[in-house]
Amino acid sequence: xxxxxxxxxxxxxxxxxxxxxxxxxxxxxxxxxxxxxxxxxxxxxxxxxxxxxxxxxxxxxxxxxxxxxxxxxxxxxxxxxxxxxxxxxxxxxxxxxxxxxxxxxxxxxxxxxxxxxxxxxxxxxxxxxxxxxxxxxxxxx
Amino acid sequence: xxxxxxxxxxxxxxxxxxxxxxxxxxxxxxxxxxxxxxxxxxxxxxxxxxxxxxxxxxxxxxxxxxxxxxxxxxxxxxxxxxxxxxxxxxxxxxxxxxxxxxxxxxxxxxxxxxxxxxxxxxxxxxxxxxxxxxxxxxxxx
DNA sequence: TGTACAATTGTATAATTGTATTATTGTACT
DNA sequence: AGTACAATAATACAATTATACAATTGTACA
Numbered sequence: 001x002x003x004x005x006x007x008x009x010x011x012x013x014x015x016x017x018x019x020x021x022x023x024x025x026x027x028x029x030x031x032x033x034x035x036x037x038x039x040x041x042x043x044x045x046x047x048x049x050x051x052x053x054x055x056x057x058x059x060x061x062x063x064x065x066x067x068x069x070x071x072x073x074x075x076x077x078x079x080x081x082x083x084x085x086x087x088x089x090x091x092x093x094x095x096x097x098x099x100x101x102x103x104x105x106x107x108x109x110x111x112x113x114x115x116x117x118x119x120x121x122x123x124x125x126x127x128x129x130x131x132x133x134x135x136x137x138x139x140x141x
Numbered sequence: 142x143x144x145x146x147x148x149x150x151x152x153x154x155x156x157x158x159x160x161x162x163x164x165x166x167x168x169x170x171x172x173x174x175x176x177x178x179x180x181x182x183x184x185x186x187x188x189x190x191x192x193x194x195x196x197x198x199x200x201x202x203x204x205x206x207x208x209x210x211x212x213x214x215x216x217x218x219x220x221x222x223x224x225x226x227x228x229x230x231x232x233x234x235x236x237x238x239x240x241x242x243x244x245x246x247x248x249x250x251x252x253x254x255x256x257x258x259x260x261x262x263x264x265x266x267x268x269x270x271x272x273x274x275x276x277x278x279x280x281x282x
Numbered sequence: 283t284g285t286a287c288a289a290t291t292g293t294a295t296a297a298t299t300g301t302a303t304t305a306t307t308g309t310a311c312t
Numbered sequence: 313a314g315t316a317c318a319a320t321a322a323t324a325c326a327a328t329t330a331t332a333c334a335a336t337t338g339t340a341c342a
Binding site: 013014015049050051052053056070071072073074 | 318319320321322326327328329
């Protein structure tokens, strides 16, 4: 039971109100990292609104990096709200990340140049699109 | 312990991620013909997912002729992994590997240029030494 | 041996979860 | 009135989980 208070007469869209109420709950600590939010249908029933409206609010929070919504599983408050990762910590983490990728690539038999080529290829797309999207896989081999 | 890395936020279905991770393990030789994979329940527990999701991944690999699943017995890497465990599969595996690293780096707040810088820095060492060595980290922040 | 039975394995199906697409409703503006 | 647009709802769908089941293996005991 979330007990979010909505104002249907305010003219503010419901989905935005839901977004704000949840942000408040996180800000004041009533929602903590790892907590599971109600399912879109459960919260919709509680608020007497359509579950798509809740889904829309969740999607906005997801894109803002506040929560993680996972089809078939649920939605959760994220562990690490993005901004406050300090520069130094981040640099180390990225270095370690790349190191692991390099070691795996080497194990797969990739050459350093091949690796760099792929990186450049994908970084170019990253810069062009402004954001990254997962590669798609076929079901077959 | 398989230590497969999943990304629950990527939007790529878990079962497909499991398929790809296992293909990579076969491609780079960490899984060899005859090896037994973890049981669906064991792998599910390790990955904190439902065992039916693992079963779905195994079924796809089975239908692709990569593994053999036997009710009541277990699942095994087939003696003759289909031919395409070769250049093309490896390229795709390396691409996917880099993609995952990029997505994680982006989430950590790294810029494309910063990422490329680190890659070049480490690849240079790779070329010089002829091999890779893990980075050492100091304690504390 | 062999037989009964529990434990362990993968399988099948339904229920639950979020997602995508389309239709409906409401509101502001001409 | 009419039109355009945003918000909400309806519907169908895909991913994951829950539950019950079937096949195989291991083990105890006659």
